[in-house]
Amino acid sequence: MPTSRGASVRPLSYARVDRVDDAIALVSSEPNGAFLAGGTTEIDLIRLDVERPELLVDINAIPLREIDDLPDGGIRIGALARLTDVARTPAVADRFPAVSQALLLGASEQLRNMASMGGNLRQRVRCSYFRDGVSPCNKREPGTGCAALEGFNRGHAILGTSEHCIATHPSDVAVALMAFDAVVETLGPDGARTIAFDDFFLVPGDAPEREHPLAHGELIVAIRVPPAPIARRSVYLKFRDRQSYEFALVSVAAAVEVVDGRVAEARLALGGVGTKPWRARRAEAALAGAPAGPEAFLRAARAELADAVPRRHNAFKVELAARAAVRGLTEALR
Numbered sequence: 356m357p358t359s360r361g362a363s364v365r366p367l368s369y370a371r372v373d374r375v376d377d378a379i380a381l382v383s384s385e386p387n388g389a390f391l392a393g394g395t396t397e398i399d400l401i402r403l404d405v406e407r408p409e410l411l412v413d414i415n416a417i418p419l420r421e422i423d424d425l426p427d428g429g430i431r432i433g434a435l436a437r438l439t440d441v442a443r444t445p446a447v448a449d450r451f452p453a454v455s456q457a458l459l460l461g462a463s464e465q466l467r468n469m470a471s472m473g474g475n476l477r478q479r480v481r482c483s484y485f486r487d488g489v490s491p492c493n494k495r496e497p498g499t500g501c502a503a504l505e506g507f508n509r510g511h512a513i514l515g516t517s518e519h520c521i522a523t524h525p526s527d528v529a530v531a532l533m534a535f536d537a538v539v540e541t542l543g544p545d546g547a548r549t550i551a552f553d554d555f556f557l558v559p560g561d562a563p564e565r566e567h568p569l570a571h572g573e574l575i576v577a578i579r580v581p582p583a584p585i586a587r588r589s590v591y592l593k594f595r596d597r598q599s600y601e602f603a604l605v606s607v608a609a610a611v612e613v614v615d616g617r618v619a620e621a622r623l624a625l626g627g628v629g630t631k632p633w634r635a636r637r638a639e640a641a642l643a644g645a646p647a648g649p650e651a652f653l654r655a656a657r658a659e660l661a662d663a664v665p666r667r668h669n670a671f672k673v674e675l676a677a678r679a680a681v682r683g684l685t686e687a688l689r
Contacts, residue, residue, distance in 0.1 A: 367401070368409060373416035375542055375574065383544050383572030385410040390574060392435055392471040395462075396478040404488050405479075405495060419473075419576055422447070428582030434473030434575040438528070439464065441472060451580060453531040453589035453608045460593045461527035463600050473575035476529055476539065476555070477567065480522035481602055482511070493519045494563045501563075509668040510604065513676075515630040516664050520563030523627055524556060525602050530626035531591050533634050534608040537580045543573030556631035585610045585620055590686045594627075594679055603627035605676045609683035613647040621655075623684065628663075628676050635659040638680065647688060649681055656680035 372378045382388040387409040391397060400406035419435040422444045430450065432441055441447055442458035462470065484490040484502040491500035503511050503521050511521040532552055539550045550568065557566055569575075589610035595601040606626035612619045621642040623635040638659035645651035656677040663673050 369411050371413040375417055378412050378414045379543060379572050379574055381412045390414050392474040393469040395466050395470045403486055405486055430580045432472050432578045434577055435471045438467040438470050451586045453591040454528060456591040457527040457531040472578055475526050478525060481525045482522040497564045507668055508666045511669050512630045513628050513663040513665050513669060513672050514633050515558040517559045519561060520559035524631050529632040530606055530624045531608040533632040534622045534624035535580055535583045535586050537578055539575055540577040540579060541573050542576050543570050553634055558630050585612045585622060588687055590683055592683050605672060605679045607679045607683035609687045611684055611687045616647060618642045618645050618647050625676055628672050652681040652684045
């Protein structure tokens, strides 16, 4: 396999399994083993010589594609459910329209038909310095530096950054799921566990190479979204340089419940601005009891962005994110 670093051949083994236990055992037994689902990101990174697995375990035959209604009104989505199938499931579109909208805006239909929900959450950043294989990148090669800090950083993060990494998380649907307190269900060598969405995505800090708290061989098996009546009128908006097949400069998942003209509850999450899907809890708190209107929405958004750390090329995101939040919250009122 040709690579960007000059090596002509790199051994790569492949196995296909139809049981979760077998997949976990195989990947756990190989230090450089990895799961393969839709492959829409993994294969690209292997071709770029950014990822170097020695064993790929194809999990597509495992029955993890179910999309189930839960008795309490929530939804449980199998990790191998394809993005298009989830977006077009009536229960998702009716109860969590922002989730459906985020999926439909996330990629071309061809990619949505291949990409899995679990893989979407685990996808690596789209930072060009990470992917070029040669630039200093602490995420790819810890300790080498971050070329984006002083490089072309227009698409990079302004929230949750560190001096070691400013790459944004690229997922659209993760932003919407973050707004509604989704949880990730996993199985691994040490058994099953449930991880809150906010804990599943890690900010870079001093260890940008670590993006999730998953152990080696730990497999996402499902995403569970708890019931949230407020979500029925939710919206997902995506602001980008072009209207198709493009990552967000800023995106917004928003929902508002109003009683007697004042905000009784608000949900707000931002994409394109954070090193993880960004739950705007400070803005939500500021909105509680406030008049439901653009002025209060803007104050709350600016409170959330008070700690933003803009760089040379992405300073515009501070104002863009504030205005996008206002628009999202306003549209959620309709």
